[in-house]
Amino acid sequence: MKQLFFILALLLATGGSVMAKSVKKQHVILIGLDGWGAYSVPKAHDIPNIKNMMEHGAYTLMKRSVLESSSAINWASMFNGACTEQHGYTEWGSRTPEIPSAIVNSRGIFPTIYSILYEQHPEAETACMMEWDGIKYLVDSLAISRVEVVADYLNNLDKLTELAEDYIKEKRPNFAAFCYDGIDHAGHESGHDTPAYYDAIARADRYVGRIIQATKDAGIFENTIFIITSDHGGKEKGHGGKTLLEMETPFIIYGKGIKEGYQITDVMMQFDVAATIAEIFHLKRPQAWRGQPITSVFKGRR
Ligand SMILES: [Zn+2]
Structure with missing residues (x-):
C-alpha cells in the first residue's frame, strides 16, 4: 500500500514533465500516392501544391523501393522500417508474410510506426485511410485509432479526401496516413x-x-509536418522490375521544423520513411528495424 501511495505521489509530482513529453501537440500527415514515379515530377506542370512543398520543404527524387518494386512489399517497408527479408511481405498483394516475420509484436505483426507510436504514446490519435484495401493488412490495424477503406473508390474519387478533411477537423490526429491509388x-x-x-x-x-x-481549418497547420511519398513508380503499364523508373519515388517533407528549399543528398530507402517519422515523435525504434531517420531534413541538424 505504501508503495502504491509512493507511485501515485511520484506520478502527481512528475505530471508536468509527462505532459511535456506528450505527442498531443505534434502532427504528422503522410500522403501516400501509389505508383507515383519520381521521373514524373520534373515533367508534371499542374502540381502547384506539391511544387510549393518542395520549394518550402525538403525532398529527394531518389528514394528507393525495395524489390520487387510493387505495392504491398513497399507499403510494408514504408510503415515498418524494415526490408523484405525481415518483415516477410514479398509480393504485390501480400496480406500475410510469405516468409515468417523475423519478429512480431503482441498483436502478432512485424512492428510498424503505428505499433511503436501506440506503445510509447497510447494517447496519440492515429489513422490510416486508403483506397487500395491491401494496405490495411500491413500496418498493425489494432494499434490505430481509425482505419478506413474507401469502397469502389474509382466511382467515388473525392471520398478519401472528404474523409480526411472531416477526420482532421474532428480529431486533429497526431499521425495520419491517407493513401491514394488513382495514379x-x-x-x-x-x-x-x-x-x-x-x-x-x-x-x-x-x-x-x-x-x-483542412489542417489550417483545424488550427494545427503550424504544428504539422507533411510527408508525400509513394510505394513505387512504373513504366509502360506496369511495375515490379529493377529499373529506376520503377524503383525511384519522391519523398517530400514540409512543415514545422523542416528545412526550406533543401534537397536531400543522403541515400534514402523505403524503410527510412518509418524511421524518419519515429524521429519526429522521439520514439525508440525497434532493434529489428533497419531504417535510418533522414535527420538532415530537420532545421539545425545534419
Ligand atoms: Zn503500388
Whole structure:
C-alpha cells in the first residue's frame, strides 16, 4: 500500500514533465500516392501544391523501393522500417508474410510506426485511410485509432479526401496516413508517363491542397509536418522490375521544423520513411528495424 501511495505521489509530482513529453501537440500527415514515379515530377506542370512543398520543404527524387518494386512489399517497408527479408511481405498483394516475420509484436505483426507510436504514446490519435484495401493488412490495424477503406473508390474519387478533411477537423490526429491509388490505376490503365497519368497526378495535387487546408481549418497547420511519398513508380503499364523508373519515388517533407528549399543528398530507402517519422515523435525504434531517420531534413541538424 505504501508503495502504491509512493507511485501515485511520484506520478502527481512528475505530471508536468509527462505532459511535456506528450505527442498531443505534434502532427504528422503522410500522403501516400501509389505508383507515383519520381521521373514524373520534373515533367508534371499542374502540381502547384506539391511544387510549393518542395520549394518550402525538403525532398529527394531518389528514394528507393525495395524489390520487387510493387505495392504491398513497399507499403510494408514504408510503415515498418524494415526490408523484405525481415518483415516477410514479398509480393504485390501480400496480406500475410510469405516468409515468417523475423519478429512480431503482441498483436502478432512485424512492428510498424503505428505499433511503436501506440506503445510509447497510447494517447496519440492515429489513422490510416486508403483506397487500395491491401494496405490495411500491413500496418498493425489494432494499434490505430481509425482505419478506413474507401469502397469502389474509382466511382467515388473525392471520398478519401472528404474523409480526411472531416477526420482532421474532428480529431486533429497526431499521425495520419491517407493513401491514394488513382495514379497507380492510371499507370496500369493508360500507361506511365502518359497524359492520363499526369492528369491523375494533377488530381492528387488538388487533394494535397485540400488536406493542407483542412489542417489550417483545424488550427494545427503550424504544428504539422507533411510527408508525400509513394510505394513505387512504373513504366509502360506496369511495375515490379529493377529499373529506376520503377524503383525511384519522391519523398517530400514540409512543415514545422523542416528545412526550406533543401534537397536531400543522403541515400534514402523505403524503410527510412518509418524511421524518419519515429524521429519526429522521439520514439525508440525497434532493434529489428533497419531504417535510418533522414535527420538532415530537420532545421539545425545534419
Ligand atoms: Zn503500388
